[in-house]
Amino acid sequence: MSEHIIYRPPFEASSVLIEVTRGCSHNSCSFCTMYRGVNFGRVSSEYIDEQLGYYSEYEPDAERVFLENGDAFCLDADSLVDIARRVRESLPKVGTISMYASVRNIASKSDQDLRRIREAGINEMNIGVESGLDEALRSMNKGYDAAQALRDLTRLRDAGFDYFANVIFGCAGAGNGILNAEKTAELMNRTQPALIFTGTIHAEEGCPLYEDMRSGSFTEPTVGEYLDEEERFLELLSMDDCIYFGLHPSNIAPMQGLLPEDREELINEVRMRRKRLEKVLDSRPLRGGEGAVFF
Ligand code: SF4
Incomplete structure (x- = not known):
């Protein structure tokens, strides 16, 4: 039911997809065309409610939710905790809330932020690590090195x-x-x-x-x-x-x-x-x- 371009990993084919951002906050990995031309932004709170309302009616037993788009983990900790709470209220059987994340998104959060997000019910991340070799990470413009x-x-x-x-x-x-x-x-x-x-x-x-x-x-x-x-x-x-x-x-x-x-x-x-x-x-x-x- 998304209005925008979305991607998901193949193993999320049966998951409920909830769009919380558009595009990718980085959008400059050298090999990636997924969101070129898409302006990054958050979707409105009303649109998140609209999606959750739809799925609570048509997928009330959903156990897995994947938050969209390219790096939804770029959202701040308060927003993610709030989204997790609303997901669990609308879909009480959900056991896994996952999303695409980048190493940079983790770096921007404190250890306390990470614990709060985890306690709110977000428990899995799908991360384009790509490589552990600095030269390759640099040439792909990933925005971090192997030590980070x-x-x-x-x-x-x-x-x-x-x-x-x-x-x-x-x-x-x-x-x-x-x-x-x-x-x-x-x-x-x-x-x-x-x-x-x-x-x-x-x-x-x-x-x-x-x-x-x-x-x-x-x-x-x-x-x-x-x-x-x-x-x-x-x-x-x-x-x-x-x-x-x-x-x-x-x-x-x-x-x-x-x-x-x-x-x-x-x-x-x-x-x-x-x-x-x-x-x-x-x-x-x-x-x-x-x-x-x-x-
Ligand atoms: S972080 Fe992911 S979605 Fe964003 S540009 Fe890089 S590969 Fe593409």
Whole structure:
């Protein structure tokens, strides 16, 4: 029932989506075209009530709510606590309230803010961490470095939130995949996300990375390099209890599993894919919409 452009992670397909902001407060990651041309802003309190009224009538048993849009966690703590209260009043069976968040959104909140938000019933964050390698974070213009990501993701976890991490293979460019895998696995191991959602770097017209790829100032890894990076990443991951969700259409080796128990199976999947794609390992993937790969 949204009036505006909205995105949600694939695993939120059955969640109630409540729009609380429009666009993204950062809106300048080098690879992202999601909200280009959308002016960032909050939606009105009346519109939030209108959405909650609709869902309390048509989805009264909803258990999961995802707050929209690109980084809804940019809202201040008082606003988020108030929204959580209204969600719980309208949908009393809700057990999970999640949203997209950035490391910068955590940094702007005190530990006390984080605890208040968590106590209000917001308990999960979906974060585009992308990488643990400073050079890659800088070139993607994420607005934080690996040390800040470690500090703020740790604060988030210490306040009692689960977090889902988005990771982008190839974001460090050709020749840097193994280093990116090592640094990103280290960040994941130290912050223990409940889910890792993987994709590969791609750019559509209208973002800086698209121009960088065209001009040659950013060189995408080859198919073989992507697979080497993912294999190394899986080898190094040391997760206590994590879903590995590798089903983004941009992935070279689509797969999913649980960590730690499915690690060998996932690594074997990468190896089998390498064998199957033997003839194109030195080429770059052909892409469609959302970076979907074709062979
Ligand atoms: S990737 Fe996320 S934080 Fe970056 S511009 Fe896009 S929506 Fe905003």
